[in-house]
Amino acid sequence: MQLYNKLSAKERAILLEEAGTDRLTLSFYAYTQLGNPQLFRDYLYIHWDQLEVLGRIYIASEGINAQLSVPAPNFKKFKKHLDQITFLRDIRLNIAIEQDLKSFLKLKIKVRDKIVADGLNDQSFDVTNKGIHVDAEKFNALIEDPDTILVDMRNHYESEIGHFKNAITPDVDTFRDSLDIIEEDLKDHKEDKKLVMYCTGGIRCEKASAYYKHKGFKNVFQLEGGIIEYTRQVQEKGLDNKFMGKNFVFDHRRAERISEDIIANCHQCGEPCDEHVNCANEACHLLFIQCAKCAERLDNCCSIACQEIYNLPHEKQKELRRGLHNSNKIFKKGRSPVLKYKR
Numbered sequence: 001m002q003l004y005n006k007l008s009a010k011e012r013a014i015l016l017e018e019a020g021t022d023r024l025t026l027s028f029y030a031y032t033q034l035g036n037p038q039l040f041r042d043y044l045y046i047h048w049d050q051l052e053v054l055g056r057i058y059i060a061s062e063g064i065n066a067q068l069s070v071p072a073p074n075f076k077k078f079k080k081h082l083d084q085i086t087f088l089r090d091i092r093l094n095i096a097i098e099q100d101l102k103s104f105l106k107l108k109i110k111v112r113d114k115i116v117a118d119g120l121n122d123q124s125f126d127v128t129n130k131g132i133h134v135d136a137e138k139f140n141a142l143i144e145d146p147d148t149i150l151v152d153m154r155n156h157y158e159s160e161i162g163h164f165k166n167a168i169t170p171d172v173d174t175f176r177d178s179l180d181i182i183e184e185d186l187k188d189h190k191e192d193k194k195l196v197m198y199c200t201g202g203i204r205c206e207k208a209s210a211y212y213k214h215k216g217f218k219n220v221f222q223l224e225g226g227i228i229e230y231t232r233q234v235q236e237k238g239l240d241n242k243f244m245g246k247n248f249v250f251d252h253r254r255a256e257r258i259s260e261d262i263i264a265n266c267h268q269c270g271e272p273c274d275e276h277v278n279c280a281n282e283a284c285h286l287l288f289i290q291c292a293k294c295a296e297r298l299d300n301c302c303s304i305a306c307q308e309i310y311n312l313p314h315e316k317q318k319e320l321r322r323g324l325h326n327s328n329k330i331f332k333k334g335r336s337p338v339l340k341y342k343r
Contacts, residue, residue, distance in 0.1 A: 003045050009105040012054070016101055022072040023054075025096035025103040025251065027228070029115065029203040031063040031127050032087040037111045040064075045109050051078050054104040056250070058112045062127060064088075065115035065203055067250060069104045094201045094228040096249070096256065103251040116207055119176035124214075131197070131209030131220030136233035139223050140242055142196050149189060151182055153199040153208050154248070157287065161255060161264045161274040162227075162245030164198065173335075175204050182208075183215055190217045198223035198230070200247065231258050246274050266291035267339040268298070281306035283321035288339055303338040 007015070016023075034040055041059045048068075055068025070078045082088045096103070134142060143150050143164065152159045152169045155178075159169035168185075172178045186195065195217050197205040205222035213220050223230055227247045234241045245263045246255040254276045266273040266289055273291040280300040288302055301307040309317060 003042055005106045005108065007106070012105040013102055016105075019071075023069045023099070023101055023103070024072055024075055025069045025099055025253075027067040027094045027096075027201045028088075028091050029063065029065045029201065029206070030087055030091055031115075031206065034059070034061050034063065037061055041109050041111050045107070047081055048078075048109075049107060051081070053078065054107050056104065057109040058115045059109065060112045060115045063115050067104075068107075069251075092225060092229070094225055095232070096253075097228065097231050097247075097258070098253060098256045100251075100253045103253050105252070116203055117174070117176055118179065118207060118211075120179070120211070125211060126214070127207055127210045129210050129213055130206055131195075131213060131222045133224035134196075134221050135224055136230045136239055137237065139196070139198075139221075139230065140240060142194060142221060143242060145194065147192070148194045148196050149186060151186075151195065151197050153178060153197050153204045157276075158200070158248035161276065161289070162243060162247055162258060162261075163263075165242050165244060167198075175208075179208065179211060183212065186217075190215075191219075194219045194221060196221045196223070199226050200249065201226040201228050227258065228256075231256075248276070264289055265341050266294055267341050268294040268302075270341040279303075279306050281310045282317070283309065286336055286338075288336070302336065305338070 037059045044057065044059070051070060051074045053068050053070050055066065057064065057066040057068060082091060142148050143166065150164060150167045152163050152167045153175065155173055155175070156169070156171050163169050170178045170181055172181065186193070195212060197208055199205045202222065202225050205226065209220045209222045227243060230243065231247070233239065241259055243258045244261040245259060246257050248255050255274070262272045262274050264274040265271065268290060271291050273289055275289060275291065276287060277290045277295070277300060279286040279288070279302040284302060284306050286302045290300070298304070298307050299310055301310050309320065
């Protein structure tokens with residue numbers, strides 16, 4: 001039985017276009033204790049492949065972290081399958097604000113050491129002893145309280161294009177980098193301030209809130225469902241939107257616009273812009289912010305050097321990148337020396 005995707009992204013894109021079926025992009029997570037992550041992974045693949053689910057799902061002994069899309073006609077079947085799994089019954093599903101037929105082009109279910117890489121090896125740390133969940137209305141009230149410290153638990157390239165008003169936005173590349181930095185910066189306020197955190201869909205805050213309680217913070221809160229659920233509640237209940245700009249998402253859409261504010265700048269000319277792109281030179285693929293004028297001037301590349309490679313014959317490009325692999329530097333968009341502007 002096939003337990004792995006065999007179609008390329010290009011082949012899948014063609015099939016999705018031909019099918020013309022609306023798809024729902026969504027995400028969810030759950031912390032639990034899994035005795036056999038590989039067995040659970042294979043079980044999910046067998047069932048979700050039949051439902052034409054596409055996405056990026058991580059399984060670990062500590063639970064599941066899922067970002068995916070499902071054909072709209074199959075959504076009820078998908079939800080019914082989730083409800084048959086004890087720890088996923090009635091799980092909150094974060095439905096994307098903006099839908100896209102091609103948000104995901106493959107089904108990838110991977111077994112990892114952890115569903116969120118945190119770099120922690122403290123066996124006394126209990127990830128289930130989490131902070132207080134708050135909805136959008138309570139969150140809005142909390143962040144107006146002068147005794148509240150609001151912290152963005154996402155990476156610098158996420159908060160650069162959008163964040164909540166007055167939030168601390170750590171200049172970090174990864175979640176694991178942020179944990180110790182935030183604790184050190186806020187160590188004098190473990191008892192006298194309310195620590196309120198948010199992230200994209202809630203999974204990073206879930207772990208961070210438990211971690212900071214473990215480290216002695218007395219009043220720890222997290223935005224339930226993250227920015228995605230906050231936006232839904234703001235729209236449904238007519239609440240004041242405190243989020244400025246775009247919410248970065250980890251699929252082909254790259255971001256969802258939450259407000260009309262543009263708080264970032266083109267990394268090449270400095271003009272107001274919050275459009276993330278990947279360098280057209282596949283050997284580079286650097287993630288960065290580029291305005292339409294710079295995209296036209298540089299053929300969607302991050303630098304003149306990459307533009308020169310991009311304009312070579314396709315076979316020559318393949319020859320030049322043979323044996324080379326992109327590293328995680330592609331996410332360090334604002335830090336690349338070829339880009340002049342950041343924020």
